[in-house]
C-alpha cells in the first residue's frame with residue numbers, strides 16, 4: 001500500500017486536502033516521505049483530471065523594513081505559497097504594505113529577512129524574466145507612442161520576432177479598445193487609457209513569464225470599462241494559464257477574479273489571512289447577486305474591519 005492510500009484510504013478529496021495542506025506537511029514530515037507523497041499526488045490520474053499542480057512562488061518568513069527607518073517593519077514573518085495558474089488577490093487597509101510586498105517579490109526591494117523562491121530559485125537577480133510587474137503608477141514613457149511603449153518589453157528581452165510581437169500587440173490593442181490610439185503619446189490619453197496601455201504592456205512582458213504582479217491595475221477605470229477588462233482578463237487567464245497576483249481595494253473585483261484572497265495586516269504582528277473563493281467558474285457579474293458571493297463579501301468586510309481596528 002502506498003503512502004497516500006495508507007494515510008487517506010477514502011479517495012480524491014483527501015488528496016485535495018493533502019495538497020492544500022502541503023505547507024503544513026512540510027513542517028511535519030521528513031523530506032523524503034514528503035517527496036514520495038507529492039509524487040503520488042501528481043501521478044494520481046483522477047486528481048483534477050490528472051493535471052499537475054506546482055508551487056510557482058513560495059514566501060518564507062518574509063520581513064521588510066525600510067533601511068534607516070525608525071518605524072517598525074512594514075511587515076514581518078509572512079509566509080505563503082502560490083500555485084501555478086492560480087489567481088490570488090491581496091487586500092488590506094491602505095498603508096499595510098501590499099505594494100511593498102509586491103516590490104520585494106519582484107526583486108525591487110531586498111527582504112530584511114526571509115526567502116522568496118520562484119520556480120525553486122531564490123536569487124533576486126534571476127527573477128526579472130520570470131515576473132511581469134505592473135506598479136501602481138502607469139510609468140509609461142512620455143516620448144514613446146502607445147505601440148512603442150507596448151514594445152518595450154520586447155526590446156528588453158526579445159522572445160519572438162518583432163513582427164510577431166507587433167501583430168500580437170495590435171490584436172490586444174483592439175481588445176482593449178485602444179486600436180485608434182496606437183500612434184498617440186501618453187499625454188494624449190485619459191487616465192483609464194494610460195492604465196490600460198500599462199496593463200497591456202505588462203501582458204506583453206508577462207507572455208510566458210509565469211507570474212504577473214498587478215498593483216491596483218483597474219483602480220482608475222470607469223465601471224463599464226472595468227467590467228469589460230475583468231471579462232477579458234478572465235478569458236485570457238483561462239486561455240494562457242498564467243499565475244496572477246493582484247492588489248485591489250475592490251472586494252467584488254477580488255471575489256469575481258480570484259481563487260484565493262489574502263488579507264494582509266502589516267507591522268510587527270503581521271498576518272496574512274487566507275480566504276478561499278469557492279465560487280464556480282466561469283464567473284460573470286450575475287454572481288454578485290448569488291447568496292454565496294454575498295456571504296463571502298460580508299466575510300471579507302468583517303475580516304477587513306477587524307484587521308484594521310486590531
Ligand SMILES: Nc1ncnc2c1ncn2[C@@H]1O[C@H](COP(=O)(O)OP(=O)(O)OP(=O)(O)O)[C@@H](O)[C@H]1O
Pocket residue numbers: 066069074092093094095096097098099100101
Ligand atoms: N520609501 C519609503 N520609505 C519609508 N517608508 C515607506 C516608503 N514607501 C512606503 N513606505 C511606508 O511603508 C508602508 C507601506 O506602504 P505600501 O505602499 O506598501 O502600502 P499599501 O498597502 O500598498 O498602501 P495603499 O493601499 O495605500 O497603496 C506605509 O506606511 C508607507 O508610508
